Amino acid sequence: MKHNTIYIFIIVLFMGNFSFAQQTPGTKQTKPIAIIGATAHIGNGQVIENSVIVFENGKITSVNTTNPNTSGMTVIDAKGKHVYPGFIAANSALGLVEVDAVRASDDQDEVGFMIPHVRSLIAYNTESKVVESMRPNGVLMAQVSPKGGRISGTSSIVQLDAWNWEDAAIKTDDGIHLNWPSAFSRGRWWLGEPAGLKPNKDYAEQINEVVTFINDSKAYLKGDKTPKNLPFEAMQGLYNGKQKLFIHVNDEKGITDAIHFAKDNKIDQLVIVGGAEAHKVTDLLKQYSIPVLINTPHTLPASDDQDYDMPFKLGKLLYDADVLVGIQVGNAENFQTRNLPFYAGTCAAYGMDKEEALKLITSNNAKILGIDAFVGTLEAGKDATLFISEGDALDMQTNILTHAFIQGREISLESHQTELWKRYSEKYKNQ
Template identity: 45%
Template sequence: MKKILVILVFMLGYLSNAQVPSPIEQTHKTILLLHGKAHIGNGEYVDNSSIGIKEGKILFVKNALTNPITESDWDTIIDITGKHVYPGFIAPNVTLGITEIDAVRATRDFNETGQMNPHVRSLIGYNTDSEIIYTVRTNGVLVTQSTPRGGVLSGTSSVMALDGWNWEDAVYLMDDGVHLNWPRKMNSTGWWAEPGPSKGNDKYTEQKRAIWDFFKKAQGYNRKLLPQEEVNLRYKALNGVFKGDKRIYIHADFAPEINDIIDFSREFNFKHPVIVGGYDAHMLANRLKENHFSVIIGRPHSLPKFEGDDVSTYYKLASLLQDKGVLFCISNEGDMEAMNTRNLPFLAGTAWAYGLSEEQAIAAISLNAAKILGLDDRIGSIEKGKDATLFVSDGNALDMRTNEAYLAMVKGRFIALTNHQIQLYNKYKKKYGLTGLE
């Protein structure tokens, strides 16, 4: 039976009274979103769109004015006239889902003991009941790369949806890649608010050689060139990286280290190398492109790395990489990164203000991220055949003043757009007789 979903608003209002929203069962076989302003994610924009969804997959995206729709063909029709439709935003390289309270060690499940831990998997530590997740997805962030931290080889990340009963439900891409923290040639002194002069790292060559040697041994092990009397989980975890099935994410900011990383990648013939951070990546754009590197930009709302740098250096980085043709996306790595992941759309908004077009800024947190993570065949844009992981906002989602998620779907299922912060707001709004957010 066809339903005009004005009742969806009431459904979400009912769910907002629940303390912990449960995943919503998919009961709609065919869904039609009509008359929205569709930001496709691939640079395209459809002002008056009709988006057809069947059994969780996007069936089509058309101009509603030039492509008449037979309403009787659809179970559910939702009129979103004047509202903006976006692909679910993707947050790469954050600890969302594997940390809850930064100040409480027992809730931090992202940093294991030891230096070489490529076999440590963030996947099985992912907590779908994290309250932080609910605060993040109300801003349109619906997918995350749950990423380990610490040591030299931190571990293996996985790409997760921000909805599901458990990690098995939530997983989008299991064990997508291994994270390597490259040493610095120069170490900074002071602290972030009062940086001091840089000091040379006397152990840089030694540290770099240790990484090189570890990968050489792992390569030999996986090619069965070394004795295999016992299973070596650390070496085995890198097999997918050597074969090209997994990404290698190398965390580094500065040009000297990035140059060495490119040589390192060429030595081992990595198929999908990614620079994470990349403060100086624009300086080496040609080498990065020649060697098939992409870049996950560190948090743009950060201070410049050097005292003499322009205060807007980070703001412009996305535009510089765009102009030079380097595939990039934006992340929110840094202090309190899990809870601050909700600000990801506004980081893209700043990149829009400093050189990107609006649609390029949207791509920087949707399709570009999906390409880098190896999931662009399933998510990242509102295109035929992809999962219906998307959301509708009352206003422009890249502006904190107008980002107001109206409805959202993950893998074709509606999700509840509520969190404990909204619940507390509504509770005390009633006490003081205020009006506003519902």
């Protein structure tokens, strides 16, 4: 009897844990699916009313306004609704951090200062409840990026419906992340120093550390590579153009210095991440065709002398200057990544055309991350990673998803939050 009680307890405990586990990944698409009647937001600025979108074997086969022969297809009547390509969260910590206050669940910052060989992908947790909660807002892909140190490591891009990180990856080791030294530092008020900004006296030395690492790695790669040096070997992709260098920098001087540093070292694949003062150096950005992943608009100005609404209108300023721009979420709390569509909506509210703002989290991010050949827009030949919303997906009041697909697989839109919402809605509905 005692043993039976123990077995029952174990089964109940397992069932309790399972009920709050991540949703099982969707099953592979087995028959063609047609979405009919929706307003299709292609993701490249184009809108198709009363559209017909057909996808088969995980790929979009047609996007038009002609009713196809739907015999043998699963037909979704989406009249009055909207279809969008899956949103792409650039520079995120999704799957790397579960609870900020629990160090054991935080894998975004590894020990070390120059660690380009550290791959964030292998720490990606596909069963994260945080990852699960992104999908009901249309965030279906993410660049999983390391944080901390000077050279943080290597990022990869995943789709948010997988059993493991191997299945999740849609582009592995896409780039290396460098945290550029700040040209200014704040006074240490606790030591009696003025609290304002002052020039960073170690700025040149900190840059020289990076230059020395670059030079040493190039010398190593040209030699016999003994003894084996993993950090140096990880830099090879930057020099042969197979990887991008994501430089995290915000101030005007830092952006200028970072660009010249990259060009001096013949690193051509460069992306500015943050770029709070990128609007001051648009000529330089255009000269070298350097894209910018701006900070989330829902933040404070980067400095005391910036316009109060600069974070809201920065996307429009860069767009008007013909700079390729997208939105990244690295400076937001991990769970706030789900607000990605509303960040784009804020850019639209501050001057951008709605469809151009949509590109900040679809086609532009896909181009910047180098995955635009197969995602980012609703076009024939691309992955069927898309969703249907009852209304405008950039408006938090109307972005209510009814269906979502990743590579043609219909995915669950349930999450830990929706389960709790249903649970307590039922409890209080009659009170």
